[in-house]
Amino acid sequence: MTYVIIHALTPIFVIMLLGFWAGKAKMVDNKNVSLLNIFVMDFALPAALFSATARTPWSGIVDQWSLIVVLTLSMWIAYGAIYLISTKVFKKSAQDSAVLTLTVALPNFAALGLPILGSVFGSSSSTSLAVAVSIACGSVLMTPFCLLILEREKSRAAGTIQGNGLSLLPVLMWRSLKKPIVLGPLLGVILSAIGIHVPALVLHAIKPMGIAATGAALFLTGVILSARTLKINKTVIVACLTKNLIQPFIAWGLIIAFGISPSVAVTAILMIALSAGFFGVVFGNRFGVQSPDAEATLLLSSALSIITLPLFISMTSGMIH
Template structure:
């Protein structure tokens, strides 16, 4: 099992290392990465998420509702706990806290979901559906929290802070929803719910963008990391422990409270037990909000999940 996990993680580290090398060697500008950011955040990832959700049958999404409940509650609890900790305990700025929180709360469904789940439960339509639903949950029901905070701080920095926080909320929500990274998967869910299928020619046309999404995001993350000096502090340690141990245990508690068992219980816990995702780092860079803590958590959890994932795979084997 450890070999399978290492095999799944290998592409992540190789692609990030290539981006890191390209940035350090000045093959690409590791300070001004706006062009790469636009490609990843406005084209590649939205195309991948739209394709994943629009091809997911609505009945399949409804049947996955117990999984959705566990994933969303686990991510929301992790989000609010880490954000409170980052701002009140470690005195991080709202932007830094938002990036760190999204990095911790949103597992790396996109890169690790299918390899890990497929190795445990077997590859098949149900496994692919579970991963697609997981990605949709994170994209539609978690990432807007981070976008709202980043948009709010951007507005305040631009001198548009004369309105109250509540007064700004509709504007901020609209700005978040109009981001391709949010409306892409949301549009796919809506079309799936309405029973509207996309022409095959459309899906074929955007397929290359979707295939490039994860690789481009990981390469961009490596480029961003090449311009930083990583350090370990209290926020990084607490964030890493939360991601690898506490958040999966929260998911386990929700599973037990709901009386779930079998494949859906195993899927929910293992999806949450994945390492930190790269969305937070990429989002932050798009808004000029760098978080060294988030970058450190991303690397540490990606390494240590080689130990934590086998633990949860073993613990859930009898469910």
């Protein structure tokens, strides 16, 4: 099992290392990655997320309601807790905290979901459906939180928006919804819900863009990291402990509270137990926000998952036998 996990994580480290090397060798300008960021955030990832959600049958999404509830609540609880700790205890800025908390709360569903679930349940349509639902939950129900905070702080700094609290919410929500990274998966979910099937030719046309999404995002992350000096501090330690240990136990507690079936329970726990995702770092860079803590958390969480993922796979193995 450890081999399977290392096999799944290897492409992540290799592609990030290639991006890191390209930045350090000045093959890519690691101080100015706006063009690559636009490709990843406005084209590649939205295309991948749209394809994943549009091809997911609405009946399948509805049938996965218990998985959606556990995943969403686990991510929201972790997000709220880390955001409060980051801003109130460690006195980080709202933008820095937003990037860090998305890195912690949103697992790396896109890169690790299929390899890990496939190793436990085998490759099947139900496994693919569970991963697609997980990606939809993260992209539609999680990323807007980060975007709202980043949009709010950016607008306040530019003096283009005034006020506090709920009065800002409609404007900020609209700005977030217009972002391709949110609009792509949301449009896919809407089309699935109303029963409109996207023509196969359309999905075929954007398939190469979707295939490039994860690789491009990881390469971009490596380039971004090449311009930073990574440091392990209290914030990073708390973030990694939350991501790799506490958040999966939060999911486990929700499963016990709701009395969820064993197969769904194992899927939910293992998906939440995946290492930190790269969305937060990439989002932050798009808004000009550098979060060294998020970057260090991304790397350390990925490394630690070589230990923590086998732990949770072993702990949940008795549920499905």
